[in-house]
Amino acid sequence: MRVIRRLLARLIALVVLSPIALLVILGLGALLRGLDDRVGAVVCGRVVLIGAVIWFVGVIGMGLLTAVLVVAGPPVRRSRRCGKIRSGQPRGPGRRRRWQRREPPGHGARRRHDRGDPGGTRKDG
Numbered sequence: 637m638r639v640i641r642r643l644l645a646r647l648i649a650l651v652v653l654s655p656i657a658l659l660v661i662l663g664l665g666a667l668l669r670g671l672d673d674r675v676g677a678v679v680c681g682r683v684v685l686i687g688a689v690i691w692f693v694g695v696i697g698m699g700l701l702t703a704v705l706v707v708a709g710p711p712v713r714r715s716r717r718c719g720k721i722r723s724g725q726p727r728g729p730g731r732r733r734r735w736q737r738r739e740p741p742g743h744g745a746r747r748r749h750d751r752g753d754p755g756g757t758r759k760d761g
Contacts, residue, residue, distance in 0.1 A: 647698040
């Protein structure tokens with residue numbers, strides 16, 4: 637997958653930057669034609685044609701590689717804590733963090749009662 641992502645990044649750069657270069661070469665060809673340099677204008681025209689074909693192949697390749705990445709699905713991650721394989725989606729209805737956990741009703745009062753009175757001033761009666 638890493639190789640496919642690198643290739644996709646290079647194809648994106650090719651698809652974005654090559655039209656700019658092709659327009660510059662096309663403008664140079666027009667300038668040479670205006671200066672009566674027919675050979676230079678023809679060479680620039682051929683370079684632009686070859687570049688346009690390469691650009692079109694890059695667009696097709698980028699579409700195919702994107703389809704491969706979509707079909708392959710999300711990458712599988714390993715948990716840092718235990719090394720188990722985890723999918724990209726959380727499991728279950730959602731795990732709560734420690735500060736988000738709910739206590740059962742009356743749980744706090746029970747804990748206070750179980751601790752007893754640390755000062756020894758508790759009155760039994």
